[in-house]
Amino acid sequence: MNKEAILIKLQEYFDEVLEEDSVQLSRETTMQNTPQWDSIAHVGFINTIEMELDVEFSTEEIMQTNRISVLVDIIAKKLQ
Amino acid sequence: MFFTFKELRSAAKSQPEQGQPLRIALLGDSATPFLKTALEGQGKKTGFLPQVYESDYDQIAATILNTSSPLYTFQPEFVWLAFSLPKIQLKYFNNNKIADAFVQEVREYLQILQENTNAKILINNFPVLPDAVFGNYGNNINTSLIYQLRKINLALMDLAGAIPNTFIVDVNALQSEYGREAVFDSKYYIASDLSFSLNFLPVLVKNVYDVIQSNLGFFKKCLILDLDNTLWGGVIGDDGIEGIQIGNLGIGKAFSGIQRWVKNLKERGIILAVCSKNTEHIALEPFENHPEMILKKEDFAIFVANWENKADNIRHIQQVLNIGFDSMVFLDDNPFEREWVRENLPEVSVPELPKDPAQYLKTLRRLNLFETASHAKEDKTRVKKYQEEARRMDYKKSYSSLNEYLKSLNMKAVVAPFDKLHFPRIAQLSQRSNQFNLRTIRYSEKEIETIASNGNFISLYIKLEDKFGDYGLISIVILEKQLNYYFIDTWIMSCRVLKRGVEGFTLNQAVEKVKALGGTKIVGEYLPTRKNGIVEDLYKNLGFIEKNNLWELDVLNYNNKKCFIIKNNE
Numbered sequence: 001m002n003k004e005a006i007l008i009k010l011q012e013y014f015d016e017v018l019e020e021d022s023v024q025l026s027r028e029t030t031m032q033n034t035p036q037w038d039s040i041a042h043v044g045f046i047n048t049i050e051m052e053l054d055v056e057f058s059t060e061e062i063m064q065t066n067r068i069s070v071l072v073d074i075i076a077k078k079l080q
Numbered sequence: 081m082f083f084t085f086k087e088l089r090s091a092a093k094s095q096p097e098q099g100q101p102l103r104i105a106l107l108g109d110s111a112t113p114f115l116k117t118a119l120e121g122q123g124k125k126t127g128f129l130p131q132v133y134e135s136d137y138d139q140i141a142a143t144i145l146n147t148s149s150p151l152y153t154f155q156p157e158f159v160w161l162a163f164s165l166p167k168i169q170l171k172y173f174n175n176n177k178i179a180d181a182f183v184q185e186v187r188e189y190l191q192i193l194q195e196n197t198n199a200k201i202l203i204n205n206f207p208v209l210p211d212a213v214f215g216n217y218g219n220n221i222n223t224s225l226i227y228q229l230r231k232i233n234l235a236l237m238d239l240a241g242a243i244p245n246t247f248i249v250d251v252n253a254l255q256s257e258y259g260r261e262a263v264f265d266s267k268y269y270i271a272s273d274l275s276f277s278l279n280f281l282p283v284l285v286k287n288v289y290d291v292i293q294s295n296l297g298f299f300k301k302c303l304i305l306d307l308d309n310t311l312w313g314g315v316i317g318d319d320g321i322e323g324i325q326i327g328n329l330g331i332g333k334a335f336s337g338i339q340r341w342v343k344n345l346k347e348r349g350i351i352l353a354v355c356s357k358n359t360e361h362i363a364l365e366p367f368e369n370h371p372e373m374i375l376k377k378e379d380f381a382i383f384v385a386n387w388e389n390k391a392d393n394i395r396h397i398q399q400v401l402n403i404g405f406d407s408m409v410f411l412d413d414n415p416f417e418r419e420w421v422r423e424n425l426p427e428v429s430v431p432e433l434p435k436d437p438a439q440y441l442k443t444l445r446r447l448n449l450f451e452t453a454s455h456a457k458e459d460k461t462r463v464k465k466y467q468e469e470a471r472r473m474d475y476k477k478s479y480s481s482l483n484e485y486l487k488s489l490n491m492k493a494v495v496a497p498f499d500k501l502h503f504p505r506i507a508q509l510s511q512r513s514n515q516f517n518l519r520t521i522r523y524s525e526k527e528i529e530t531i532a533s534n535g536n537f538i539s540l541y542i543k544l545e546d547k548f549g550d551y552g553l554i555s556i557v558i559l560e561k562q563l564n565y566y567f568i569d570t571w572i573m574s575c576r577v578l579k580r581g582v583e584g585f586t587l588n589q590a591v592e593k594v595k596a597l598g599g600t601k602i603v604g605e606y607l608p609t610r611k612n613g614i615v616e617d618l619y620k621n622l623g624f625i626e627k628n629n630l631w632e633l634d635v636l637n638y639n640n641k642k643c644f645i646i647k648n649n650e
Binding site: 043051 | 085086089090093113114266267268270271272274278279
């Protein structure tokens with residue numbers, strides 16, 4: 001899966017977790033500039049990614065992936 | 081029914097048009113937003129409109145001890161104390177005899193909650209975890225973590241047994257069933273303080289709702305069983321009595337296990353019935369002649385083996401037993417039969433069974449179909465009562481008029497105010513009865529005791545027997561004294577004694593009591609529910625006059641209802 005495809009998947013999972021509160025994601029989206037992406041949404045988001053893409057994040061990764069670009073890169077690496 | 085966390089999250093945000101309102105207070109010692117979401121989702125998926133009050137983060141003590149906290153204005157029907165293992169481990173780190181102090185704390189919480197709310201209280205116990213400090217030798221040391229955890233769990237069981245309206249959510253048993261990996265994910269605990277992994281929450285809240293629903297009167301009363309490949313391996317009509325697998329033959333051990341489980345359910349008070357496509361005398365043969373059969377014919381209240389379709393047969397069983405379809409479970413190995421019954425009788429629970437009979441019990445265990453909120457001695461004799469009922473139905477056919485039949489039954493009743501010996505059964509009747517129940521107010525044993533000792537109430541219970549057997553305590557009435565009348569706060573009757581004239585007899589007794597106390601008027605009220613349609617016209621039929629949605633009876637001009645029940649207080 002290339003990085004564009006991963007971003008599309010992430011959008012899908014983000015919509016699923018936040019439903020009507022969801023926003024358009026880009027590589028520049030961060031927890032800081034997106035109030036809807038709070039710590040609770042984050043847990044649901046990461047959990048969904050782990051289940052749907054069958055990847056596993058380390059604890060540090062869970063805590064540090066607060067930027068879509070970082071998340072996309074980590075997932076791309078894991079899927080290689 | 082299990083859902084995924086995803087489904088629960090989505091359901092939590094939905095706005096169902098109807099459902100039973102339900103107020104749950106969630107008091108947790110770790111991050112609870114996900115528990116709240118799961119509780120809301122599961123509730124909406126099971127016919128409720130739940131409102132969940134969530135205490136502040138790790139504020140169980142402060143929330144309970146401050147009796148002016150919003151918890152109390154919320155007036156919860158259920159309070160869930162969601163304790164978690166990581167937090168008790170922290171406490172243990174500072175006090176390796178934490179069990180006694182912890183249990184004392186819980187006891188105080190219970191006392192304050194019971195003094196200030198009418199809520200039923202659910203308490204998580206603790207998954208037992210070896211901490212590898214003493215190794216297996218931890219069992220020899222009373223200050224080891226596993227010793228302290230097991231001690232807490234046992235003490236919580238004793239508390240729940242001793243203090244009314246207290247129930248355990250058995251997280252420890254769930255961990256035994258699903259494994260530590262499924263229950264807890266240390267990554268999410270460290271990153272976000274989640275004491276339970278997200279994917280375990282559906283299992284947890286399903287069990288919470290099992291407890292809630294059984295407390296609200298929704299629970300299973302009857303298990304209907306197929307025979308071939310469900311209670312034994314093979315087909316009795318083809319394989320014959322020597323060929324079916326039960327006990328030591330083939331995979332018979334799997335079926336012996338199921339039979340023992342079913343027998344335990346029967347002894348607990350679940351009514352058993354057979355519904356099998358078979359020729360009756362062939363289907364009966366193993367029960368009569370196979371030495372390794374654990375279930376016997378006498379264990380079943382009703383035995384239906386014929387070639388009719390199973391939905392019709394289950395309808396017949398429902399009529400004889402006179403219980404709701406939603407209180408029935410149907411077990412059948414055959415996917416076609418399961419689907420047929422689901423389509424035709426959607427209220428009956430029809431669990432999906434795995435292909436391998438060795439896995440039946442695991443599946444059934446996880447479904448936890450038979451949760452209950454009470455257990456009385458009379459439960460054990462229930463099957464006998466339903467068998468007596470089946471005989472009464474046969475006997476009734478030989479009488480041309482109902483009055484003649486009723487007279488021939490030689491019915492005798494004991495009528496008395498509530499007494500200590502009967503508090504458990506009275507509370508049980510109040511919690512279980514859905515059909516002949518005018519106002520559907522649920523009372524705990526403690527509340528029944530309060531009513532019994534309060535001079536403002538007239539309480540009556542009725543026990544009935546006839547020539548076929550003893551029905552036990554089958555009806556209760558609670559009248560509350562008002563300024564110039566007596567109000568029927570509660571009137572409940574077991575549906576097993578419908579059409580025996582018990583309601584007329586009961587009213588005669590109530591009127592007599594009211595008169596003796598100088599009362600002149602009785603007022604009744606009918607509060608409709610989804611299930612109590614059969615008493616919609618009860619007051620009208622008994623001669624009450626409607627006034628402002630209430631029903632009035634002039635006691636002084638009351639003529640006793642004709643009935644064939646003799647009062648027999650020895």
